[in-house]
Every structure is written in structure tokens, then in C-alpha cells.
């Protein structure tokens with residue numbers, strides 16, 4: 001083992017000791033967000049450790065009069081860590097701050113068209129990921145990702161998938177790939193599934209994925225990833241190619257362990 005590896009491992013052990021998540025808080029989190037616990041025991045232990053390391057690296061702050069609690073931070077950290085469980089926390093190194101609002105946030109958007117005319121409109125956000133951060137989340141929407149919330153909805157995973165997508169500097173639905181062939185395969189699978197979804201929405205057919213995913217590949221990827229981790233059997237049935245693509249990419253097979 002090199003000196004750097006030794007130092008990293010030592011620091012990791014120190015953080016895990018200092019940031020250890022109390023048993024009752026961890027069990028409460030698993031109860032509140034059932035999709036977290038449908039996995040093998042070794043994955044659960046790794047998730048708890050990764051969550052502690054995440055809490056050490058990120059800075060949570062509250063806005064809009066919200067009182068930030070340990071339970072809120074652990075709930076967000078644990079869900080954010082699920083996609084990178086076998087990839088590592090470095091995937092989230094691009095930002096530090098997470099700002100939590102009590103509910104959805106209304107923001108003013110301004111844009112200029114080709115004639116130089118400035119347009120303004122309001123947008124309601126449940127969460128937002130920006131290059132370099134911070135990452136914004138509505139606590140009300142975070143809780144909808146838990147028990148009793150709509151199937152397959154998870155704002156934490158959605159926004160963290162935007163973070164992963166933007167790792168290469170572009171929000172285009174194509175996260176970093178090992179090589180050009182993998183990138184082509186990724187785009188091909190997503191484009192086909194996206195086109196099928198758009199047609200189904202146009203025909204007013206009920207769809208497994210939230211129609212919000214029709215807003216281009218940059219939204220299809222996070223929306224489909226939400227269901228991959230929280231409603232995997234549904235995704236596997238509705239879009240088997242997308243499921244297989246994500247299973248390889250994230251090195252997980254959540255449908256095997258989930259009801």
C-alpha cells in the first residue's frame with residue numbers, strides 16, 4: 001500500500017468514527033425510505049458508511065425558515081449515496097453545498113430571444129442542480145420519495161443524476177462513459193426509449209415514466225434513474241434496455257432485491 005492510500009484509509013476510518021450515524025436515526029431513515037433497505041446486507045453496511053462520509057464532505061444549509069435536523073441531512077445523504085454505492089463519492093466532488101427549502105421554490109427566469117426581446121417567466125422548482133453547486137432541494141418533495149409517496153418519484157436521486165450528467169460539463173443526458181462505443185450505446189438506448197415515450201404521450205397513453213422525461217435526454221436520464229433505484233421492477237418491465245444499461249453503469253441490480 002502506498003503512503004497516499006494508507007493516509008486515505010486512515011482518514012476514512014477517522015471520519016467513519018467521528019461521523020457515525022446513530023442506530024435509531026439510521027433505522028428510522030430506512031423505515032421512512034423503504035427503497036433504501038431492499039438490498040443485500042453488505043450493500044446496506046456500505047451505504048451507511050458512504051452516507052457518513054457524504055455528511056462529512058457536504059455542507060447542508062436551510063432556507064425559507066426551515067429548521068434543519070440530523071434526520072433531514074441523513075435522509076438526503078443516504079438517498080444520494082444509492083446511485084454511487086459502487087462508484088464512489090468522488091462522483092459528487094464537483095460541489096459542496098446543499099440548500100434545503102421547506103417546499104417548492106418559485107424562481108423568475110429571464111431569457112433573450114433572437115430579436116433581443118427579454119422574456120420573463122416563473123418556474124416552480126422541487127430541486128435544482130447547477131454546475132459547481134449549490135444543489136437545491138424542497139424538503140416536502142424529498143419526503144414524497146419516502147413511504148406513502150408516489151411510486152418512482154425521487155427528487156434527491158433526480159437532482160444528483162443531473163450532477164452526474166454534468167460531470168463532463170454538459171447537461172445532455174450523457175454522463176461520463178469509459179469510451180466512445182459506450183457513449184454511442186448509451187445515447188442509442190436512451191434516444192429509442194425517449195422517442196417511444198414521446199409517441200405514447202402524444203397518443204395520450206398511460207406511461208410508466210413521468211411524461212416530464214419527454215423534455216429531452218437531459219431529463220429522461222434523471223427521471224428514468226429515479227425509477228431504476230426506487231421502482232426497478234417497473235422500469236425493467238417497461239424499458240428493459242434502459243434497465244440493463246443502468247444496471248451495468250451503476251453496477252447494481254436493484255430489481256433482484258425489491259418487491
Ligand SMILES: [Zn+2]
Nearest residue numbers: 158162219222
Ligand atoms: Zn431535472
